[in-house]
Amino acid sequence: MEEQRVRPGGPPAWWGHGPPWRDGADGEERRARWPWRSTVLLTAFVLAGSQIAARGQLDERAALDPFARVLLLIAAGQLLWRHRCPRAVAFGTAATVAVYLGAGYPYGPVLLTVAVACFNAIVAGHRRAAWAALGMLWAAHVLVAHRLYRWLPPSGDTAASWGQEAVTAAWVVAIVALAELARARREQWARERAERAQGARRRADEERLRIARELHDVLAHSLSVINVQAGVGLALLDTDPEQARTALTTIKGASKEALGEVRQVLDSLRTPGDAPRAPAPGLDRLPELVEAAADAGLAVRVEGTAPRLPPATDLAAFRIVQEALTNAVRHSGSRHARVRLTREAGALRLRIDDDGPAAGADAGGGGNGLAGMRERAAALGGTIEAGARPDGGFSVIAVLPLAPPHREEEDR
Structure with a gap:
């Protein structure tokens, strides 16, 4: 039977993690001594x-x-x-x-x-x-x-006397019982350690996914605006220098904003557990998205107002709208879009429409953008529906609960 392997940790050396007679990666070294x-x-x-x-x-x-x-x-x-x-x-x-x-x-x-x-x-x-x-x-x-x-x-x-033999038998049973108890406890330590390691890996994967989503949303939106404005600036550089200057000013503002958000995301890697230096974006910055989209040539009309949202829901809603408008700028031939915010049955309903037609093969954006929106919604217990409209446009509908489902604390 293969021996279980458990590493020690914490005060004292083996308490809560494994007995001092345990095997493990460093158990090989222990047995060598x-x-x-x-x-x-x-x-x-x-x-x-x-x-x-x-x-x-x-x-x-x-x-x-x-x-x-x-x-x-x-x-x-x-x-x-x-x-x-x-x-x-x-x-x-x-x-x-x-x-x-x-x-x-x-x-x-x-x-x-x-x-x-x-x-x-x-x-x-x-x-x-x-x-x-x-x-x-x-x-x-x-x-x-x-x-x-x-x-x-x-x-x-x-x-x-047979009474003496009974005492000897009791002594044997006591040894076996104590040893079996220790073995069972050792296997429990091994299972608990494996569960802790699995939980740590899962949390690390979730954190990497969160950072990847944040970077994708920030960079995709900002680079789309920069790309459009760079094209406008190049086209008008000789004929309308003042408009070209405006395009360059927009590029500067978009790149500065993107650098700030990227720095905020990266700060969470350098100082895990610390509070972020700047608040996470939310729907209160929706006018900035509308203005950036307008600079990229997409007129956006906003209908409705957002209720007070939990920070996680507020960030997810902002990123979903940001990604949908970015896809409209990059992949739609329409110059008009609508963002509708409504509250229904304890949830925020977001609907982002553009009139199309699609300017390329990917009408609503590639796989990462839509996948990121779906992951954000699913993490909060919400849903995302995205697809082409019958009239040729594209629509994104998100339903986000106002009170995210309670998740029990894992891997205590």
């Missing part, structure tokens, strides 16, 4: 604790001798490989402890080596191996305590 410190401390504890335990079991168990100490060292020393070979260490410690107990040596901290090895194996994903090692140790203990005790030290030993 041998757990010397913990193994040495555990070995010292097992040796000292077994010595103390032996004093209290002199009348029941065999005294510690050099062979017993060698077994203690082997059982604890195997834990040095517990991260690299968890299954082998689980079986190895269980077999060593079975020999130690079969030889009649005292019960004590030596059992901790099996607990640590099997705990580590279960958390690492090798559940069956850990269960099998614990089952093997318990079966060996039952066999020695109830069948082989007559031929094994210490001499004169009697069969163990």
Whole structure:
């Protein structure tokens, strides 16, 4: 079974993100380092604790001798490989402890080596191996305590009570339960981390899309005005210098406005989370759009007034009107357009019409402009309808809720 991979993070190092025994991209480096410190401390504890335990079991168990100490060292020393070979260490410690107990040596901290090895194996994903090692140790203990005790030290030993076996079984169950709990928690940490990473990627994608829409709308509108006015200026440069000057003045104003809006968008990249230096545009700047369209040769009539709108809805409405008028300037042969604003059933209805005919293959604009309008409307729970009119013109109809749908906070 492949081990789950979790990275730590936050105070303390693993709290809320993964246990200290976890695997991960840096877990490979962790496993490459041998757990010397913990193994040495555990070995010292097992040796000292077994010595103390032996004093209290002199009348029941065999005294510690050099062979017993060698077994203690082997059982604890195997834990040095517990991260690299968890299954082998689980079986190895269980077999060593079975020999130690079969030889009649005292019960004590030596059992901790099996607990640590099997705990580590279960958390690492090798559940069956850990269960099998614990089952093997318990079966060996039952066999020695109830069948082989007559031929094994210490001499004169009697069969163990089944109550003692129940305690041993409870000890085994406790290890398994604790390890399974840790493994389940570890997998939960891994899922939570994956969800956080997915949420971060989604937010980054949404932010990139938002910035791309803003830049497209700003640049498409401004460059369309600049392109038209540059053509007018070139055409009238010799015959009507004053009108050419007016066209150049319009180009200067449009480029300055575009640079300011582009700078505002880019500032959000440099200082994420800070408040923008200038308010986002809204329908209060609709007269500026009408004036810019007039400079480009498109007369726009506005019907109705916009109600008070939330900032996001106000920006979306402004950009939709801006994009629709830009498409009319670039792709329509009409010199007249209408913008109608009405309020209906808790929503703002925008309708932008031009009289056509289309000046090129893309009557209402290319894919990015219309796609951007649809994305803006959809983000607010609204709709966009755009298409050619029967009389040859082009129409864009947007319905934007005045109260955007509530979105539950994600990836807390």
